[in-house]
Amino acid sequence: MERPLWQPSEDRRKKTRLHRFLETMRARHDATITDYAALHRWSIENRATFWAEIWDEGKVIAETRGERRLVDGDKMPGAQFFPDAKLNFAENLLRRRDDGTALIFWGEDKVKRSLTYRELYDQVSRLSQALKAEGVGVGDRVAGFMPNMPETIIAMLAAASLGAIWSSCSPDFGVKGVMDRFGQIKPKILFTADGYFYNGKTLDSLERAAGIAAELPELKRLIVVPYTRAQPPLEALGERATTFGDFIAGHAATEIDFVRLPFAAPLYILYSSGTTGLPKCMIHGAGGTLLKHLEEIGLNCDVQENDRLFYFTTCGWMMWNWLVSGLALGATLLLYDGSPFYPSPDILFDFADATGMTHFGTSAKFIDALSKAGREPIATHRLGSIRTILSTGSPLAPASFDYVYEKVKKDVCLSSMAGGTDLVGSFVGGNPIGPVWRGEIQAKLLGMAVEVFDDDGHAMKSGAGELVCTRAFPSMPLGFWNDPDGRKYHDAYFATYPNVWRHGDWIEEGAHGGVIIYGRSDAVLNPGGVRIGTAEIYRQVELLDEVVEGLVIGQQWDNDVRVVLFVRLRDGLTLTPELTAKIKEQIRRNATPRHVPAKVIQVADIPRTISGKIVEIAVRDIVHGRPVKNKDALANPEALALFADLPELRS
Secondary structure, rough: OOOOOEEEHHHHHHHOHHHHHHHHHHHOOOOOOOHHHHHHHHHOOHHHHHHHHHHHHHHOEEEEOOOOOOEEOOOOOOOOOOOOOEEEEEHOOOOOOOEEEEEEEOOOOOEEEEHHHHHHHHHHHHHHHHHHHHHOOOOOEEEOOOOOOOOHHHHHHHHHHHEEEEEEEOOOHHHHHHHHHHHHHHHOOOEEEEEEEEEOOEEEEHHHHHHHHHHOOOOEEEEOOOOOOOOOOOOOHOOEEEEEHHHHHOOOOOOOOOOOOOOOOEEEEEEEEOOOOOOOOOEHHHHHHHHHHHHHHHHOOHHHHHHHHEEOOOOOOHHHHHHHHHHHHHEEEEEEOOOOOOOOOOOHHHHHHHOOOOOOOOOEEHHHHEEEEEEOOHHHOOOOOEEEEEEEOOOOOOHHHHHHHHOOOOEEEEOOOOEEEEEEEEEEEOOOOOOOOOOOOOOOOOOOOOEOOOOOOEEEEEEEEEEOOOOOOOOOOOOOOOOOOOOOOOHHHOOOOOEEEEEEEEEEOOOOOOOEEOOOOEEHHHHHOOOHHHHHHHHOOOOOOOOOEEEEEEEEOOOEEEEEEEEEEEOOOOHHHHHHHHHHHHHHOOOOHHHHHEEEOOOOOEEOOOOOOHHHHHHHHHHOOOOOOOOOEEEEEEEEHHHHOOOHHHH
């Protein structure tokens, strides 16, 4: 009989915020809410009431909520949540001003710092005053070309306190990659660190920061945060440059004058990957982001006051924005910047033990890499404080579920999540009061009307199809920057199924009430007219010790599509006929004959976006002789050349 990999004890279940919330909703609204499935159903059928309850559960600080909870709720886009509310995002994240620890920061093995809630508030106060004195106000853009460090959070909160809009890129972007983003939104203020640490090396940011500033004529100030050196040289940066310390020097910490704005006031501008052209600039609202994160982080991830929340992320990935919202729940944020494998693959687990981490957030790729490296944290680290391991970025393979419970920790809620920049959060993810089943994301998140659609727009209860959301939710983008008639926004999500959000993931309802994701639907393979998710092949290939990672595409061939698998092997290995046969047999035996690639080709590297996602579509374009429009979106654009004009693909 099949058993779950994990399920919470009765005592643990009752201590979760989600259990308490469920009990309250049952008593207050509907006696049939006896389990998660019933609570999810109720949250969809009663969205206005549900999100008002999330407002109360999260103790939202606001001038007013107003009487209206949801206007035009049947329109997507067009629905308005709490249209009369007035609040400030930063005020909700800075509600604590005590001497508890707000932030703990490690910059590889070079820098270790922490800030209390009181110190964080005071730093935001001083910077907020300095920005206001510089003329920053409602709707102005403030940008960060920053590592994941405390000053980045301070800068975002200071900007948000004034009603300005925050946008950030990680410092591993090149000048053109940054300008593809910031050049569209024209920030008034730019924050940069002088450099950053990665894999034991000290890397400079000032030369690129100077190049970026030179292309932003609207920029009033370039503010440099000392990180890799005590006194960074500013001479080459021009008269607009100053250090963080000098910028705030004339301002003493006082009560912050938070500017309270409508629920839908812009808060963040986030970016699509930009691999098919200029990145789309997604505008996210303060109220919608706050409510979505209070629900998702608080209930589905069970982050409680004084928990210690970690997610390995850069400031160019939406998981940074997600992580920061943990402050609204009274959590301590654990910030790590640098390589997750330096000075050893144990560094993040060292961080966990040293800080009392309760929530360990990472990527599916990191878990797979640990497994490939033969690491066994269960034997080398205590990890006693960790209750939850969070994973996102790509589908978590069933074998990675096994690895976590066998080699990392047995008593832990492993919550794979999926959503994206488009909603600053997830559609599906964790359920701390439910079991974890191998290979299955636990649950559709509360308030998210997730379904699986076929090509004709019919809901499917079995088989794989498109991930859609059939009802509006608060953290939908307000729109795209420079899209006055909303056409780009509409085409991105609503052109396929009218009034329904099509997300672009290929998914299936799981046997246990959860969801299985097979990859991006625009990368789905279609040999012989049968649609195959790329993750189904990756799951098998990456079980083999010889294979570090794979990338699979469909190649147009002989009036059909044939499956082509590229593999990066362990150092020193060569793809032999025997290994090719082994790879194909692994896929045939554990998937279907249709999944077996017609060609298996060894490559030295696999191209990725700067946030670490493999770019199947860009490789597919190269193979078919089509140009890749925006190589600056890639961390390693030189890798694309490895796939061009391959003789193996001409026969």
